[in-house]
Amino acid sequence: MSENFFDNKIQKIAKVLILILFSCNIFAGDDIDSYLGPGDNKEGYDSKNYTTNSISLDDRKGKKADLLQYVTIKQLGLPELIIPENNKITKEKIELGKKLFFDRRLSLNNTMSCGMCHVPEQGFTNNEIKTAVGIEGRSNLRNTPTILNVAFNKFLFHDAREFSLENQVWQPVLAHSEMAMPSFGFTIKKLELIPGYKEMFDNAFPGEGINMETFGKAIASYERALVSANSSFDKWYFGKNEEAVNDNVKKGFEVFVGKGGCSSCHQINKNEALFFDNKLHNTGIGYAESMGVLKKIKTKVQLAPGEYVEVDNEIINSVNQQKRNNDLGLYTITENPEHRWLFKTPSLRNVSLTAPYMHNGIFGTLDEVIDFYNGGGFSNELLSPMIKKLNLTKDEKNNLKYFLESLVGDNINILVADALSTPVGDLTKDDPNWANENDMGYNK
Numbered sequence: 001m002s003e004n005f006f007d008n009k010i011q012k013i014a015k016v017l018i019l020i021l022f023s024c025n026i027f028a029g030d031d032i033d034s035y036l037g038p039g040d041n042k043e044g045y046d047s048k049n050y051t052t053n054s055i056s057l058d059d060r061k062g063k064k065a066d067l068l069q070y071v072t073i074k075q076l077g078l079p080e081l082i083i084p085e086n087n088k089i090t091k092e093k094i095e096l097g098k099k100l101f102f103d104r105r106l107s108l109n110n111t112m113s114c115g116m117c118h119v120p121e122q123g124f125t126n127n128e129i130k131t132a133v134g135i136e137g138r139s140n141l142r143n144t145p146t147i148l149n150v151a152f153n154k155f156l157f158h159d160a161r162e163f164s165l166e167n168q169v170w171q172p173v174l175a176h177s178e179m180a181m182p183s184f185g186f187t188i189k190k191l192e193l194i195p196g197y198k199e200m201f202d203n204a205f206p207g208e209g210i211n212m213e214t215f216g217k218a219i220a221s222y223e224r225a226l227v228s229a230n231s232s233f234d235k236w237y238f239g240k241n242e243e244a245v246n247d248n249v250k251k252g253f254e255v256f257v258g259k260g261g262c263s264s265c266h267q268i269n270k271n272e273a274l275f276f277d278n279k280l281h282n283t284g285i286g287y288a289e290s291m292g293v294l295k296k297i298k299t300k301v302q303l304a305p306g307e308y309v310e311v312d313n314e315i316i317n318s319v320n321q322q323k324r325n326n327d328l329g330l331y332t333i334t335e336n337p338e339h340r341w342l343f344k345t346p347s348l349r350n351v352s353l354t355a356p357y358m359h360n361g362i363f364g365t366l367d368e369v370i371d372f373y374n375g376g377g378f379s380n381e382l383l384s385p386m387i388k389k390l391n392l393t394k395d396e397k398n399n400l401k402y403f404l405e406s407l408v409g410d411n412i413n414i415l416v417a418d419a420l421s422t423p424v425g426d427l428t429k430d431d432p433n434w435a436n437e438n439d440m441g442y443n444k
């Protein structure tokens with residue numbers, strides 16, 4: 001037997017082994033696409049040749065990451081993250097906040113967690129629905145914003161009615177249409193009964209335990225750690241790496257800051273870019289919805305792979321269980337008529353992962369958003385003077401889209417895998433909340 005024969009044999013075996021490993025997805029995890037998209041991945045559903053890409057949720061095991069690094073190490077393209085004095089960020093707080101964020105027992109009937117609207121593998125929003133659906137299928141008025149990079153926001157919610165992550169947390173927990181917990185006290189008592197939380201709170205907040213403030217501080221710490229930049233755009237524009245993006249992206253950037261006028265609201269600074277201005281504007285979307293303009297527009301609805309019909313929005317709205325109220329934006333908070341239809345400028349970082357778009361999820365794709373701006377928004381008496389007809393060519397529109405697509409952070413896959421490694425908070429039999437008569441001590 002020659003040595004050569006032996007070498008060939010080993011090479012063959014090695015090749016077969018590598019093939020097997022690849023087909024088992026052993027190497028998945030460092031690949032950006034592997035964690036993104038819902039379990040019932042419908043990519044390519046618009047083609048008649050569609051075959052399912054769905055994978056069992058059991059096969060989507062996550063991978064824990066050290067999130068604190070994203071807070072402490074500056075990422076290319078972002079300003080320094082300001083951490084509140086009274087809520088220093090620690091590993092223990094992040095871990096606790098993450099557990100709470102994905103714990104379905106934080107809802108009245110143990111079904112709904114924060115992470116079920118802010119779905120990690122769907123850009124920490126929900127790609128499947130225009131406006132959020134909460135506990136027992138209750139409708140919400142607005143689209144779920146991503147919580148990626150949320151820590152940089154001066155204002156929270158589409159109408160800017162909240163200012164701190166620590167306080168924001170309680171709104172969804174107590175909202176009837178979201179998690180429907182009946183009170184602060186009820187939520188805290190329930191947490192005290194769930195095995196494990198007392199120790200985690202004691203570790204994260206020595207001497208304080210579970211209370212309204214520590215609950216908010218823990219979840220806020222997790223959200224604050226979801227920082228994601230170092231995108232290919234950042235590597236090019238701030239990192240001066242000419243190879244990081246192609247010419248289309250560079251041309252799209254020219255449109256964004258030039259003819260498109262986008263950066264007057266989605267701001268880019270010299271050393272960093274948040275792609276928002278911490279202000280609210282009237283682009284006409286809120287106006288169009290409340291004045292019924294959108295009802296007259298048809299929506300393309302897909303019935304089966306490659307099969308579409310055009311349906312009047314009026315018909316789509318008529319099958320909604322709940323009648324939609326008019327959404328007047330900042331006016332609902334201040335009742336100042338000048339504030340009608342003002343909505344917060346969202347960041348555009350990771351925007352290609354966070355469809356559908358706008359406060360009401362009216363646009364399903366970036367192409368639709370770009371067409372909307374190109375047409376000068378929806379005209380109304382309070383329309384921002386910065387929104388006007390753009391006359392972009394087909395190439396300019398495409399390049400603008402390529403530019404927007406270059407804003408995906410390079411750690412997204414790690415953040416998603418980390419989120420998927422967190423338990424979803426099933427109610428187990430060792431949980432005193434299991435037996436109703438036991439829970440809050442009402443029948444003792």
Ligand code: HEC
Nearest residue numbers: 113114117132133134142143144145156157158159172178
């Ligand atoms: C039923 C779906 C749903 C659930 C559950 C939910 N959210 Fe949200 N979230 C939304 C929607 C919709 C908005 C926007 C609401 C608005 O602007 O009025 C929002 C807004 C936010 C914002 C503000 C983001 C921004 O950029 O302004 C944060 C932060 C947030 N949610 C965190 C949480 C946390 C923490 C939880 C769990 C305690 C949670 N959400 C549970 C749907 C949900």
Ligand code: HEC
Nearest residue numbers: 260262265281285343344345346357358359369373384386
């Ligand atoms: C006058 C300020 C202003 C200008 C100019 C502007 N935007 Fe916006 N943009 C906004 C506001 C405000 C919203 C949110 C509107 C809403 O929720 O109804 C928004 C939303 C978006 C969204 C949806 C983001 C999401 O997560 O839902 C995209 C994408 C976007 N803008 C891209 C652009 C592009 C591209 C341009 C240039 C062609 C542009 N914008 C110009 C203020 C502006």
